Amino acid sequence: MGVTMRDIALRAGVSVSTASRALNHKGDVSPDARARVLAAAHDLNYAANAHARALAGASSHTLGLIFINNGDSFFARMARSVTDVATAHNYSIVACNTNENPAHELQALQTLREKRVDGILIGSIASGEAPIRRLVEEGIPFVLINRFLDDVETDCVYSDNRNGAYQAISYLCRLGHRRIMHVTYPDDRFAVRERLIGYRRALAENGIPYDPCLLLRTDLSLPSLYQTTKDALCSLDLRPTAIFVYNDTTSTAVLKAVHDAGLAVPHDISVVGYDNLDYSAFLDPPLTTVTHAADEIGRMGAEILFEKMQWPQDQPWAIRRVVLQPELVIRQSSEACPHNRANQPETTIEHDSQRHAA
């Protein structure tokens, strides 16, 4: 069952090869024959068998996409821009999810090899460098998105999480804050590690010793993050005057935790998030945060991958390493440290409340 090229060749009164040429706009086919073939294909509601096509030598016209969590809104936005670029190139996407599980990741890689995808966008590295190196050996084009590897020279597109965190903390230091809490997740997340590095570097540069008590690790649910933060605020003998939160979503819980601990943002405690989500400008107070473009990462990753796939085999390909710089967006959730307010006039700080509400 299923209509094949034979059927349409028969109906059009031509051979299979002519039909193939006509359908693929390849080679010379008389306008007349082409018209008959196209008509037949249309009449029969023909859908070329992609498997046969790929097997016979054509490319699979498919990209693999591997994410640690395609349900996450940041990854979803990357997925979307990747999909858009792929669609524009007439490619389709095989989407895999690893849940940061090394076994799933290896399985995904194997599936994509079996499907003979033309290239892979990798947004998950749970099993270390080995699988990546194998990809290089096998000559399967790929681009790392939203992450990079220190010890493997690969194409990658990512946002500089270290610098984003660094900017946030430096800004808080300029406001006079010295006790800056960091509310974040366990270390197995790539971005968690990176932002922590930026956090510590900025502290160091400002002569602030790193205090492990101010590093709050929680699991990935808002309720427990809320509770952990509130408990910490109530129990610490030396309260922080600022909190740098892993991202904007979790900042909502932190804002409420501060509030419910009887403190005011930003008067008692400044809060800075990360991601600059759509709604962050509309929180109460509007959230100071770090902006970095998920769409850009996805789009550029996909575009570089296509470039690489189309690169002539005999030409040397120069590794592309794109680092997008995040930007601090200052809103009303942060202000000068209460202890220094006299020394540090608020007017030195540019506010940006209307940037997204205009």
Place this chain on the structure above:
Amino acid sequence: MGVTMRDIALRAGVSVSTASRALNHKGDVSPDARARVLAAAHDLNYAANAHARALAGASSHTLGLIFINNGDSFFARMARSVTDVATAHNYSIVACNTNENPAHELQALQTLREKRVDGILIGSIASGEAPIRRLVEEGIPFVLINRFLDDVETDCVYSDNRNGAYQAISYLCRLGHRRIMHVTYPDDRFAVRERLIGYRRALAENGIPYDPCLLLRTDLSLPSLYQTTKDALCSLDLRPTAIFVYNDTTSTAVLKAVHDAGLAVPHDISVVGYDNLDYSAFLDPPLTTVTHAADEIGRMGAEILFEKMQWPQDQPWAIRRVVLQPELVIRQSSEACPHNRANQPETTIEHDSQRHAA
């Protein structure tokens, strides 16, 4: 290039058919031969060619997934649960995005036909019923997720948006509200139409005439939604006492609009959202909203699809139509209508602030 089954058969000293049987755990193969084949496959880092496999008669082990916007967080969560179910069945997902564009949708459908996917999960109907009917004719199993068609009997899993809106509005009416604004999007979104139906039905049942002035349509960006809402609140001669917003994300902008119009939530205006996102319980004030499970829709849709795909051809398949009922989650963003506060003691209303902050 690429190691084939021939290579591993050669290395294992067996025929290709024996190799195939060993690799697929099909038919009887001597333990000895199987071991040699498996070892060879491992040594050579073999990846079976999925295209050859599909062409030779095996299924493609692939599902199609069509969404209007895979960057949207609600769809992303559906995608995730779909992916998880598929992975558990050892299936992979070809993800398509239509942007509600009929042409893209038809293209996606065609691509999936060409790829000979075993089934399709459809979360986009922009081109009407015709393509769906064709799918039925062609015998390609599919399940509609997050939507349904009135005039075609198809399997589908969706959340009852009408009822969700109905519950929200009925609740507001019980609180004495009679001027209830609905802030929403243009009508081309399926869920927009459905929720509007529920809104109007609840008004009608409570003897409240539908007032077009209270229906606010905006585009999909938060800043313009914010502005539109604020302008409306400032210009309407008869202000609403409650606002039912299309979803929680947009509710953030509405909360700020109310606030910036010099009004208080819920004292002057009650606000009710839709979706019950993670952070909705942490907004200020915590948002009354309607909860409906994206994960459930995705999971059940995928499971029904697998059931259908495995259904014996000769047995009749009874259409499955799963309607998930949303639930109202009452928090602090809503309270009795200011005009009736004397008649309607607040104590009759159950609050649920801790439900997600516990």
Place this chain on the structure above:
DNA sequence: TTGTAAGCGTTATCAG
């Protein structure tokens, strides 16, 4: 410009 024929890498049927 067109047709013939040889693969592509599997699976499946059928003898041995």
Place this chain on the structure above:
DNA sequence: CTGATAACGCTTACAA
């Protein structure tokens, strides 16, 4: 239990 051998539906030399 094993091995030829014929599909599967298409692309692509090559020949006409």
